[in-house]
Amino acid sequence: MQDVVIVGGGPAGLYAGARLAGAGFATTLLEEHATVGEPVHCTGVLAAEALDEFGLSQRSKLNDLTAARFWSPAGAEVRYSSGRVEAVVVDRSAFDRELSETALRSGVSVESGARANTIRIDSTGVTVTTSSGEIRARVCVLACGANYSLHRQVGLGMPRLFLNTAQVELPACQLGDVELHFGSEIAPKGFGWVVPVERPGQACARVGVMCEHDAAHFFDQLTSRIALRWGISRGDAPRPRQKILPLGPISRTYDDRLIAIGDAAGLVKPTTGGGIYYSLMSAALASDVLSTALKADDLSAERLAPYERGWRERLAGEFQAQLKLRLVAHRMSDADIEQLFELARTDGVMPIVRRTASFNKHRKLILALLKHPPVRQILLRRLAF
Ligand SMILES: Cc1cc2nc3c(=O)[nH]c(=O)nc-3n(C[C@H](O)[C@H](O)[C@H](O)COP(=O)(O)OP(=O)(O)OC[C@H]3O[C@@H](n4cnc5c(N)ncnc54)[C@H](O)[C@@H]3O)c2cc1C
Known part of the structure; x- marks a missing residue:
């Protein structure tokens, strides 16, 4: 019997795993894909101070971001720069790989290519089934990102709001500031973005949209608008990955022997959909609460409730204001x-x-x-x- 089984090997699951195994708890992490960090769907933009705040190295950082240009539906442009480095862009695959290496060094048993199909919770533990068998643990951490089928099995709710996204990294000849594009012809109810990415020997742009529907179509609209200025050749460009984006927390993020973190808990900025920071923050909070509960051998919902109180104290005001603005933006x-x-x-x-x-x-x-x-x-x- 394991102490902890974690479903999902993204930033949330890997960071929580490293902390829990580091504290001495037998921890197994299940990741459905064959390789942690692949495939990448995310643009990888993080607050400049986030890597230091979570004790992560700068190795996955590609470049600083210092200015943004906002484009109106009719093409009017407003530039914003605080004169500081506000954000950095990371190689998301390398970022997740580094978290995975730390988790392995801390003693997490990372099982890749292992999709959790069912979760059953009873009074003495949790049983998670994969195609290759069953894992029994004292507690389960749900870190499966924006995938909510397991939530139904364990009685957790879903985020109230979603947008659709399409995003990909494309080779580019000319890099500019970050761009954010608005309007019904580019990204209804959302926005489109272009982020400059400096890889050794290759300049690239991460191009994406979050919108109400037809993300692939609006991705093409945005790419047409920016291709000439960024020197993006569309001929043999890879197609974007499409994914749903949760925009707000689920109503309850814990239960008996269960905690949801990161996107699985809907802990994402409702304004922009950014969630890497919150996935690490919620992983840290959850692992602290779980460590205490595991030591006391009390994994009841009551004992795990301080996790939700913790993230709500830090984020509830933010989520409320950001959700209001998102609803306004939708209209x-x-x-x-x-x-x-x-x-x-x-x-x-x-x-x-x-x-x-x-x-x-x-x-x-x-x-x-x-x-x-x-x-x-x-x-x-x-x-x-
Ligand atoms: C287009 C797009 C762009 C984004 N850009 C940014 C950005 O620039 N900055 C930012 O901060 N955030 C961004 N985000 C959000 C960010 O990607 C997420 O907030 C972040 O990845 C959340 O981490 P996580 O660990 O909770 O989930 P994930 O990173 O999604 O990881 C969950 C993992 O669980 C695995 N999994 C799912 N179900 C199962 C299962 N049943 N069994 C086993 N494994 C399972 C998945 O394969 C995945 O590897 C973006 C999102 C999208 C869609």
Whole structure:
């Protein structure tokens, strides 16, 4: 019998595994793919300070990101730079591999090519079945990303909000600032992005969209818009990977002998869908709570509840503000977005952004924008719609 079985070998599962095995608990991690870190669906943009904060090396870092350009539906452009390195872009595959190596060194038994098909929880433990057999453990950590079929089996809910995504890394001849593109012809209800990536001997751009429907179609629309400027050849370009993106937490992230972390818990920024930071943060919180509970041999829901209290204390205010803004964004017309761009270009909005914007925390910016009367008028019009 293992102490812990973790379902999913992304950042959340690997980071939690390393901490739990490091604390002396027998830990098995199941990853459905043959190789941890493959295939990559993610753009890999992280707050600049995140690697240090979680004690990770800089080895997977590819380049710094210092400025962003926002494009309106009609093609108006606003540039933002704080003059600092706000974010970095990592090689997501290398990032996950490094986490996996740390997990293995800490003593985690990482089983790749092992998909968890069922989870059964009883009064003495958890049984997870894969195609090659059963694993019995005292507790299960659900770290399976944005895949929610196991949630139904164990009675956990789903995130309330999703968007569709399509993303891929393409060779590029000219790198620019990060670009964010808005409007119904590029990414209805969401946005499209281009992120410069500097690989040794090869410049690339990660191009993606998050939108309400037809992500592959809108990906093509965005690529057509930017191909010339970035020197992207579309002829033999690989097709994007498509995936759903959860935008908000599930209603309850723990139960008897069960904790959900990272995307499996819906812990993703509702504004942008970024979740690597939260996956590491929730993994750290969960492993602390689980260590105490395992030592006390009490894995009841009551004993695991401090995990959810912990992430809610840190994030509930953020999620609330960001979810409000996301709902407003879902209702905004192209004309609304053009008006916001006009204000950003002419009416003192950018100083507010410079004063309050932070890569991981958007609440302060959202509240400050709501105090700016013309912006407030546009946002509230859609909130009340
Ligand atoms: C297009 C796109 C771009 C993104 N860009 C960014 C970005 O730039 N910055 C950012 O911070 N976030 C980004 N995100 C979000 C980010 O990818 C996730 O928040 C992050 O990967 C969450 O980590 P995780 O470990 O919770 O889940 P994942 O990384 O999804 O890992 C879950 C793992 O579990 C495995 N798994 C699933 N089911 C099973 C099963 N039944 N049995 C065994 N294994 C299973 C999966 O194969 C996967 O390897 C992006 C997401 C998308 C879709």
